[in-house]
Amino acid sequence: MRTFLSRYLFSTDHKTIGIQYFVLSVLAGFVGLALSVVMRIHLSYPEAKIRLFEILWPNGAPGGVMTPELYLALLTMHGTIMAFFLLTTVPLGGFGNYFLPIQIGAHDMALPRLNMLSFWTTFLSFLVLLAAFFVEGGAPLSGWTAYPPLSAAGPIAGPGQGTGQTLWIVSIAIFCLASLFGSINFITTTLEMRVKGMSLFRMPLTVWAWFITALISLFAFAVLMAAGILLLLDREAGTSFFLPTGLLINDRALPNQGGTPLLWQHLFWFFGHPEVYIAVLPGMGIVSTILANFARKPVFGYKPMVWAMLAIAGLGFIVWGHHMFISGMNPYSSLAFSVLTLTIGVPSAIKTFNWLGTLWGGRIQLTTAMLFSLGFVSVFVTGGLTGIILGQPSLDIYFHDTYFVVGHFHMIMGVASVFAMFAATFYWFPRMFGRMLNEKLGRVHFYITFLGVYGIFIPMHFAGLAGNPRRYADFTQFEFLQDLTILHKFSSHCAFTTAAVQLLFLANLIYSYRRGPLAKDNPWNATTLEWLNKTPDAVHCGAYEYSVPGDTKDFRMQHEEAR
Amino acid sequence: MLLALFIGIVTLVTTAGVVTRRFWLPAGINQHAAAFDSWLGIVIAILGIAFLGAQIALAWVIWRHRDRGQRAVYWDGSPKFEVFSIAIVTVLFLGASVGGARLWTGVHMSDQPAALRIEVLAKQFAWNFRYAGPDGRFGRTKLDLRNDATGNPFGIDDTDPVAADDVSNAALRVPAGQLIELRLNAQDVIHSFFVRELRLKQDAVPGMEIPLRFIAAKPGTYEIACAELCGLGHHQMRSVLIVLPPAEFTAWLAQSKNP
Amino acid sequence: MTPTPHVHPPSPPGQHRRASFTALYAGMASIIMLFGAFTSAMVVRRGASKDWRGTPAPQLLWVNTAVLAASSVVAERARRHLRNNDRVHFNYWWSGATLLGAGFIAAQGLLWRRLVDAGVYLNSNPGSAFFYIGTVAHALHLFGVWLWMFYLWTKAVRLQLGPSRRTGVDVCTVFWHFLGVLWLYLMFLFIYWGNR
């Protein structure tokens, strides 16, 4: 019993913790996905009576017809689960924990006990979040951005704004703590635990990405923590940070005086914009590695890739205002934020060019991992370009808070990161579980998913062009939205298909874990250290020495000496 | 190879959607909207080229360099290429930022005197508009007088003589061709005033009074939507902008004076 | 189904010590961000309305500051004794630092009590709100480090520390100094800037 606990539950081994993170977040991801399917059903068939809804939410869907408050509660939970418990945890907590130490030749993370603590803190945070579904009034309505006064005024602002919203804030605060512990660990491990010869510029780009992501989290989550504490006090202790004078909500006057709702937005987005890079940077590292491996070529522009990530991390902290162009903030600062925002597009574009350069002249092997990585590049381009529209206040004045934004951020932060996770899963599964995932299932899964996500999110862009506001519980109340029904129906049906295909992935995981063909030691003929089964004494070359002229093999592992 | 094909398909379908404009912005009703549309057209054209270029390049590389047993070339970068691409992208992106700035300053930084000021009060889940009447001055309001049931959503204080000619209404009527200044306010949570045909959107924030100026040139009725999540009725927080010929507007205002 | 086990060479000497310090600095960076966020929120909030009141500075505040400063000095001396393998003096001084630390935390409790008695509540005005938030957040951090200090003390009295086993003491002391400086910053913010 004791050994079971210490080996599988309260293990301090980075590999176990990595898998714990992975399992937790995959579960969370499926919950989030299910919620989005339920939302899409409602949006396309607002009047349908669905027995299952009534069983799941007797108060939220009386007679099987979803109430707007239930829709918004699902929206909040979907966004929060996806942004925090999938995008922030799988790439860093999951794969980062498992592979960062091995890739730099360390025996474990620098602070194993802290590592265990951050996983269990994350777990606790997830439980607290889910608890919001089961309290009076249900989960909060205020979206994953939780703007006050809606989020600060308590239950009079709407169902879910009572205990549900409190739990949401507490969950996020706990999550911040977990992320801070995690980042301290990643930073320390990268800086101090590298094996001899593993200079910074020999590190795989995955390690760079995790390291930079950890730096971003270290600064960003501390600020979210502060914001969360202030919001909680406004709700529970009668302070007025975000609540202004003269509020009259639901015919009740509030006693608060002098606060300013925009303060929350500044604090939240100071965290929130870096958060999207926390979500996508590890994916960039993973994709760079996989593209190089299956093109059998060195990464094109390794150093520019590193500098681009550092630039993104740095600039990411001074562009938050692009979420607030329409908020009532000083219009001059909008212009400054616009320039900075489009500047951050430059390193992102450079990375795209370098990925194409990596493929150029390669010998491209279309494994499932490679397919998802190529898919990543495609959706990253699609999502990135619309950012150039949203980064201009003059155009954002129309597109802000429309479905155009929903399409944009799903492409670049949602789908891109998720593709990278799939790629990483297919690539590293053999190292993690000793067996190969099924490539055939993988391919079917990829191709349907690839068409599916375009089918889901491209129509959303067009709905946004037609001016369709987001976070609407249904589209029946406006004349101009009637015309867009077909777009939403199409999008929803693509979503149902895509969601169903994800079960194939789940099945693949479970089946291959037990029955998959046994993996060879280095099944992808890769160069990095995770494919050795012992930690080398030293490394002798960079991370991407593929097809080196004169070598007999087409890859040179980092610990191998040049001949 | 299927992937190259699929990338091609989604790229072309998306492009077709943009070109055919089946789902697009509604026709604008003023000069700002026209300027907006032409700038958006330019930006979309440039981004469209970039989109096509990048996706097709990706598809092509996948096809061109597929595994046929060849050995990959050992090519790990090119500083010249990096500098060149950084230069191009920087010019393009910063150009975008500067090029669009005019539109923005036109909306938020003009100092022409407005012909008509209208107070906007947003709340869960309705819009209210108040006109000052012939005296051009808004009367005093009190929070505890606010009451929808008595038809006084602004809480206009009848004891103030200035308030006597104030008019409040649930639809926004404006005279065509005149510079209007809205003063946006919200009494409970954040809302957002959005009229597609004006190409304008502005949050209404409790505790702030935010100006928004526009000229509506073309008479007609247009929907006002709330664009900031404000609670369970967000999706039904609708009103209309009714643009009237100036004479009709004056007549309407005169006739709707407080009894 | 478990993956092939990994074989590791032993870690190089000094790695643990360096890693401990790096982790400390990373932790400090995030604490700086946390208090930086509180500070900027405070500046914005003070500018947003005219309801700011400075927090009064009771005598006790200066006493507490002196106690905290003393604890830092004493901990520093202890640390030097340990480095010079003078375990007896280390134990004296470290016990002193631990006591002073406990004293500061207890006295902070007294300070909040005094303020509450004087009618300064968390929700009185933004000045008092930020005062409580800042000092409580500081005290929580300090209490965490103090627990560690106490744990080291239990090791010290069992003579389990020495010049080659002093990383914990060093890191703990530096962390303690850092929180002392943070305290001075908070004093500057609330007492000087807040009452200006």
Ligand code: HEM
């Ligand atoms: C099949 C896949 C998905 C579908 C169909 C889907 C659908 C939706 C829908 C309908 C909304 C609400 C839009 C609105 O009413 O404004 C939404 C919001 C959101 N989604 Fe997804 N989504 C999917 C996957 C993801 C993924 C993978 C992520 C992130 C990893 C994600 C993150 C978010 C976030 C952050 C929001 C914003 C929530 C808010 O407004 O507070 N989604 N999604």
Ligand SMILES: [Cu+2]
């Ligand atoms: Cu952003």
Ligand SMILES: [Cu+2]
């Ligand atoms: Cu609304």
